[in-house]
Amino acid sequence: MNDVREEEIVIVGGGLAGASAACILADAGRPNLLIERDPEPRHKVCGEFLSIEAQTYLADLGLDLDRLGASRISRIRLAHGRSTTEADLPFLARGLSRRILDEALLRQATSRGARILRGVSVREIATNGTGISLAMGSSAPILAETLFLASGKHDVRGAKRVPAGTMNDLIGFKGHYRLAHAQQVALEGCVEVMLFSGGYAGLQLVEGGIANLCLVVTRQGFDEVGKSWDRLLDRIADDCSHLGTRLGGAQPLFERPLSIFQIPYGYLHAPDAGEPPGLFRLGDQASVIPSFTGDGMSIALHSGRLAATTFLAQGQAGANFHRQLRADVQRSLRFSSALNAAVRYRVGRHAVFHLCRAWPAAMRHLTSLTRVQETSVTAALAAR
Numbered sequence: 001m002n003d004v005r006e007e008e009i010v011i012v013g014g015g016l017a018g019a020s021a022a023c024i025l026a027d028a029g030r031p032n033l034l035i036e037r038d039p040e041p042r043h044k045v046c047g048e049f050l051s052i053e054a055q056t057y058l059a060d061l062g063l064d065l066d067r068l069g070a071s072r073i074s075r076i077r078l079a080h081g082r083s084t085t086e087a088d089l090p091f092l093a094r095g096l097s098r099r100i101l102d103e104a105l106l107r108q109a110t111s112r113g114a115r116i117l118r119g120v121s122v123r124e125i126a127t128n129g130t131g132i133s134l135a136m137g138s139s140a141p142i143l144a145e146t147l148f149l150a151s152g153k154h155d156v157r158g159a160k161r162v163p164a165g166t167m168n169d170l171i172g173f174k175g176h177y178r179l180a181h182a183q184q185v186a187l188e189g190c191v192e193v194m195l196f197s198g199g200y201a202g203l204q205l206v207e208g209g210i211a212n213l214c215l216v217v218t219r220q221g222f223d224e225v226g227k228s229w230d231r232l233l234d235r236i237a238d239d240c241s242h243l244g245t246r247l248g249g250a251q252p253l254f255e256r257p258l259s260i261f262q263i264p265y266g267y268l269h270a271p272d273a274g275e276p277p278g279l280f281r282l283g284d285q286a287s288v289i290p291s292f293t294g295d296g297m298s299i300a301l302h303s304g305r306l307a308a309t310t311f312l313a314q315g316q317a318g319a320n321f322h323r324q325l326r327a328d329v330q331r332s333l334r335f336s337s338a339l340n341a342a343v344r345y346r347v348g349r350h351a352v353f354h355l356c357r358a359w360p361a362a363m364r365h366l367t368s369l370t371r372v373q374e375t376s377v378t379a380a381l382a383a384r
């Protein structure tokens with residue numbers, strides 16, 4: 001039996017939520033250990049669209065998106081059937097692959113004094129009167145006074161989320177492509193959202209002129225094409241011809257697309273009297289916003305900051321943090337979930353598209369209503 005190691009603060013997960021909390025705690029002189037299961041940088045399923053709120057948090061943490069090569073996105077183009085419509089975004093968005101972004105934030109955390117343990121997966125979490133214990137395969141178990149749980153979409157045994165009532169029959173896919181020159185020029189400066197039967201897709205440029213195609217489709221829709229990625233793309237292109245126009249002749253940069261199953265869209269953690277006060281759930285462990293117009297990365301960054309500043313000001317006040325986070329994201333989560341539900345149906349897709357075509361400003365409003373509100377971001381930044 002390995003000896004137990006004691007730590008004051010442990011963060012599980014080195015995505016945006018965990019790494020941002022690590023930065024803020026380290027800046028305040030609080031030693032913390034971040035455990036990340038991936039031994040090295042990797043791609044993650046994500047549209048890689050950075051809203052203005054996400055950019056604000058990243059800049060505050062010292063990240064320079066220009067230096068990292070992020071693309072610039074100022075317009076949104078919506079495609080449905082054979083038609084498209086477009087509008088200006090209410091802010092300048094950026095596109096950057098998660099492989100680069102997450103590593104840059106982890107480097108920030110290290111440079112500020114956080115200790116990072118990589119290539120180690122936390123297998124189980126158990127709570128008792130003296131602290132929160134973490135079991136990790138062959139490494140010595142850890143007893144933590146305070147735990148920031150930021151393992152994203154992946155639940156850890158002993159601390160699983162309860163996503164009852166969420167819409168979880170969707171599968172997310174992502175692939176990077178090198179587009180033909182004319183197609184790349186046409187995509188430049190735009191995020192393209194394509195509606196199709198059974199799901200929706202987002203296409204935009206990230207660093208180096210690479211195009212990121214990220215889509216969600218119902219499990220039934222994927223079963224219907226025999227679980228084949230190529231046939232899924234053909235079917236989407238039949239339904240929404242814009243995808244074929246954009247990807248015809250494009251070179252896939254991944255051997256196969258990345259995927260994620262059963263995304264619990266609409267999940268929002270409720271403070272739970274059964275959970276220890278020293279447990280803070282961050283990012284997708286606290287809230288999962290539909291990715292259609294959603295703002296998951298800014299919620300992850302917001303939650304990382306809010307959890308760290310709540311802990312610094314109030315100690316083990318997990319319930320207070322979860323209450324505040326709920327208040328901050330509930331509205332955008334509701335709007336995104338309603339929109340996500342609407343576009344599942346032909347009549348809903350039709351209605352959303354025609355509303356946006358008749359009134360392009362609607363797209364600006366939708367992208368505003370589905371993001372973390374400015375007042376919450378301002379309050380979180382002031383709390384530092």
Ligand SMILES: Cc1cc2nc3c(=O)[nH]c(=O)nc-3n(C[C@H](O)[C@H](O)[C@H](O)COP(=O)(O)OP(=O)(O)OC[C@H]3O[C@@H](n4cnc5c(N)ncnc54)[C@H](O)[C@@H]3O)c2cc1C
Pocket residue numbers: 012013014015016017018035036037038044045046047048049050051054120121122123150151152153154156172173214215216260263282283284285291294295296297298300
């Ligand atoms: C299809 C799709 C498209 C999306 N598009 C966008 C978009 O365009 N813009 C946007 O803002 N948001 C988007 N999102 C949402 C966004 O990707 C997430 O909300 C965000 O990544 C959550 O960050 P996180 O830090 O909570 O989790 P993650 O980024 O998932 O990080 C969790 C980390 O924990 C590690 N980990 C997991 N389990 C363990 C363990 N047991 N032990 C140790 N480490 C562990 C993982 O390796 C990972 O590095 C999208 C989501 C989906 C599904």
